[in-house]
Amino acid sequence: MENGTIVEYIDQQQIFCAVVVEYNDPRVRLLNENNREVNQKVNRLSHISRIILRMNGGRDKLIATIKETAVRRKSLSEIIDIRELWEVLSPMGEWVDLSTMTALCFPNNATGDHEAAVIRACFNNRIYFKFNQDSFFPHSAADVEKNINREKEQELKNQLIEEGGDWLKKVLAGIETDPAKDNAFLIEILKS
Numbered sequence: 001m002e003n004g005t006i007v008e009y010i011d012q013q014q015i016f017c018a019v020v021v022e023y024n025d026p027r028v029r030l031l032n033e034n035n036r037e038v039n040q041k042v043n044r045l046s047h048i049s050r051i052i053l054r055m056n057g058g059r060d061k062l063i064a065t066i067k068e069t070a071v072r073r074k075s076l077s078e079i080i081d082i083r084e085l086w087e088v089l090s091p092m093g094e095w096v097d098l099s100t101m102t103a104l105c106f107p108n109n110a111t112g113d114h115e116a117a118v119i120r121a122c123f124n125n126r127i128y129f130k131f132n133q134d135s136f137f138p139h140s141a142a143d144v145e146k147n148i149n150r151e152k153e154q155e156l157k158n159q160l161i162e163e164g165g166d167w168l169k170k171v172l173a174g175i176e177t178d179p180a181k182d183n184a185f186l187i188e189i190l191k192s
Contacts (some may be wrong), residue, residue, distance in 0.1 A: 001020060001023050001028070001042065001048060002020070002023060002052060003020055003021060003022065003023060003055055004019060004020060004052040004053040004054060004055050005019065005020040005023075005048060005049060005051070005052050005053075006018070006019055006049040006051045006052075006053065006066070006069060006112070007019070007020060007028070007030065007045045007047060007048050007049065008045065008046045008047040008073075008116055008119070008120075009030070009038075009040050009044055009045050009046055010044075010046050010123070011038070015046060015119075015120055015123060016032045016033060016034070016070075017032065017033045017066050017067075017069050017070035017073065017116075018030035018031060018032040018033065018038070018066060019031050019053055019055075019062055019065075019066055021037065021055075025042065026041055026042050026043070027039055027040065027041055027042065028040055028041075028042055028045070031059070031062060031063070031066070032066070033063065033066045033067050033070045035059075035063050043133070045133070046116075046119050046123070046133060047112070047115060047116045047119050047133075049112035049113075049115075049116070050112050051069075051112055053065060069113065072113055073113050073116045073117050073120060074117075074120065076106075076113060076114060076116075076117035077116075077117040077118070077120035077121040077124065078121075080105050080117065080118065080121040082121055082122065082125045082127075082128050082129070083127075083128060085101070085104060085105065085128070085129075086128035086129065086138050086139075086144070088104065089104075089136075089138045090128075090138040090139075090140075090141070092138070093138065093140075094137070095135045095136065095137050096135060096136050096137070096138075097134060097135050098115055098118065098119070098134040098135065098136075099115070101118050101122075101136055102114050102115045102118050105117075105118055105121075119131070122136060126147070127139070127144055127147040127148055127151065128144055128147075160185070160186065163186075164186040164189075167186065168186075168190075
């Protein structure tokens, strides 16, 4: 790996695009799309591109290029149908490497952007695959069902928190609200 290499890493449940500013095995100093310098271990990088940027164009130009790359990869990831991919690969029940996954999603002239898009798509929808840096394993049908139920429960919980918070803000602000039966569950939580 050399300075100027475009990489991606995961931090606080988000994928960031960055460029290598300094490589000092086993760590790298990166400049990310938010114009922040961070240090990461090489084995924590989710994708290492074959694209190498020229470092002599200035920091602003590097940031603009990284942002463009991140946007392009995000838009590519949004067209991948993870469920359909899982339906094709789950009967095999074995690990699939990144290049095979990329070829299944983008059969013509796949690039590093396409590889990163596959990683992003699987990261954003973890219902169907577990993955490490360069391979993916399809969850069993039972695990997929559990993951779907867990997501639904989380969505309901988030909705309750959002609606309950709005209702509670109105009550605390003195706005007349009817303690509707929809809020009965929230009222019981507050009582306890």
